[in-house]
Amino acid sequence: MDHLDELRHRITRLAAVSQRPLAIEGMTVFSARHVTEPLGMVVEPTFALVLQGAKRSILNDRILDYHASQYLVVTVDLPLTSQITRATFDEPFLAFGLPLRSATIAELLMEAGSTAFRPHDGPGIATSDADDKLLDAVARLLRLLDEPRDLAILAPGVQREIHWRLLNGPQGGLVRQIGLADSRVSLVSRAITWITAHYDEVIRIDDLADEVNTSVSSLNRHFRAVTAMSPLQYQKQLRLQKARLQLIAAPHDVAAIGATVGYNSPSQFSREYRRMFGVPPVQDAQRLQTAELVRE
Numbered sequence: 001m002d003h004l005d006e007l008r009h010r011i012t013r014l015a016a017v018s019q020r021p022l023a024i025e026g027m028t029v030f031s032a033r034h035v036t037e038p039l040g041m042v043v044e045p046t047f048a049l050v051l052q053g054a055k056r057s058i059l060n061d062r063i064l065d066y067h068a069s070q071y072l073v074v075t076v077d078l079p080l081t082s083q084i085t086r087a088t089f090d091e092p093f094l095a096f097g098l099p100l101r102s103a104t105i106a107e108l109l110m111e112a113g114s115t116a117f118r119p120h121d122g123p124g125i126a127t128s129d130a131d132d133k134l135l136d137a138v139a140r141l142l143r144l145l146d147e148p149r150d151l152a153i154l155a156p157g158v159q160r161e162i163h164w165r166l167l168n169g170p171q172g173g174l175v176r177q178i179g180l181a182d183s184r185v186s187l188v189s190r191a192i193t194w195i196t197a198h199y200d201e202v203i204r205i206d207d208l209a210d211e212v213n214t215s216v217s218s219l220n221r222h223f224r225a226v227t228a229m230s231p232l233q234y235q236k237q238l239r240l241q242k243a244r245l246q247l248i249a250a251p252h253d254v255a256a257i258g259a260t261v262g263y264n265s266p267s268q269f270s271r272e273y274r275r276m277f278g279v280p281p282v283q284d285a286q287r288l289q290t291a292e293l294v295r296e
Contacts, residue, residue, distance in 0.1 A: 003135035004069055007051045010142045011094045021097070024145065025155060028097035037288060038083040040241035042196075045100040045178060047166060048072040049130060049138060053093030054086035059125055060228040060237075066127040069135070073171050075100065075178050076124040076189045076226055077196070079237040096138055102186075104163045105179030112167075120173030124185055124226040134165040187212055188226040191219060195231060199238045200262035205231060239263070240276050244284070251285035 015022055015031035022029050038058070054067035058081040066072055067086065074080075087093035120126075141158040144151045166175045177185035190212045195203065208231055209219045223231050239261040246257045258269030258281075273281045 003132060003139045004051060006139050007049075007096065007135065007142065008094055010139070010145075011051055011096060012092070014142075014145070015094070025151060026099070026159070027141065028095075029142075030093075030095045030097070032084050032087050032093040033089045034084070035087055036084045038081045039288070040079060040081040040237070040244060042077050042238065042241065043074050043080045043082075044077050045102070046072075046074050047098045047100055047162065048074075049096045049134075051094040051096065052091055053084060053095075055082065055093065055095070056085050057082045057125070059123060060233070062123065062125075062228050064125065064127050069130050070127055071130050071134075072125070072127050073100070073166065073175060074125050075174055075185050077192045078125055078227060079234065079241055080125075096142075098138075098159065098162060100163065100166075100175065100178055102178045104160055105167065105175065106181075107179075108160070108164055108167060109176065109179045120171070120177065121225070122174070123228045124174065124177075124188070126171045126174055128170040131165075131169065134162065134169065137161045137165055184222045185226055187214060187219075188223050191223060191231060192227075192234070195235050196238065199235055199242070200260070202262075203232065203235055236272065237276070240273055243269070243273065243281070244277065244288075247281055247285035248288050251282055251289065254281045257281075 011029045012031060014024065014029045020030075032053075038056075043057075049071040050066055050068055052068050054065065055072075057064045057066075057072060059078055064072065065085070084093045137158055141155060141162070144155050144158065163175075166172065169175075177183040180186060191208055194208060194211045205216050205219070209216045212219065214222075220230060223229075223234070227234055229237070243257050243261045246260065247254070250257065254270065255266040258266055263269035263272075270280055273284070277284050279287070
């Protein structure tokens with residue numbers, strides 16, 4: 001059995017107990033037998049590996065499609081719209097996820113010394129093919145779940161190895177930025193943390209720039225480079241995605257939910273919601289209540 005087949009077998013067995021992404025010992029496994037409707041969520045820094053089927057993630061106007069033996073890396077909290085695009089009853093979508101830890105990456109960079117890493121000038125998200133060394137590390141991590149006594153001792157080392165494989169892979173330049181305190185990704189991450197804490201308030205860019213100790217022009221330039229949008233566009237997407245999740249549970253409370261996420265005008269909320277999702281809030285919520293969704 002090769003690594004890909006082994007991973008499919010293990011994830012199928014693990015995910016069989018849940019219809020949603022299943023968190024196990026700091027990692028996530030997921031299986032789905034149907035394609036899904038697009039659903040937006042803020043995705044934290046992560047490594048997501050597809051073992052079977054295919055998925056699409058959208059960041060603003062950037063579309064990333066990835067399939068079996070390919071992975072997605074996200075290096076900063078990003079508002080993504082995701083959907084499973086290939087899955088059947090006989091060949092379900094199968095995926096593995098692991099959070100990317102800035103402390104682990106910083107330690108690896110320090111130990112690596114002057115090792116050269118590929119530069120990265122694009123947004124804080126990318127897809128690549130997984131090589132055999134990376135698949136082997138993920139397989140060994142999942143094997144440890146069968147050995148509880150070994151898991152607590154050996155799993156941190158294997159997770160560290162996965163970070164190292166990513167650092168030395170085609171997206172190493174992107175992953176590297178998570179571990180650098182003075183990197184563009186770190187600056188944008190601090191700005192995103194502040195926006196998230198104040199997403200339902202009126203935000204002044206001058207105040208945000210002061211919070212992260214940079215100029216307005218520098219903040220806007222770096223923020224667009226990493227997230228493919230401006231800070232205010234990011235705030236708007238965050239508001240609307242949070243509202244969409246709330247509307248699935250309460251489709252008739254449009255005005256109240258709009259106010260909860262920071263809109264004083266119900267008409268403005270409905271207008272911006274329709275512009276982003278293509279339909280009015282109530283209509284969208286009613287459709288999503290009966291649709292297959294990706295919640296991860």
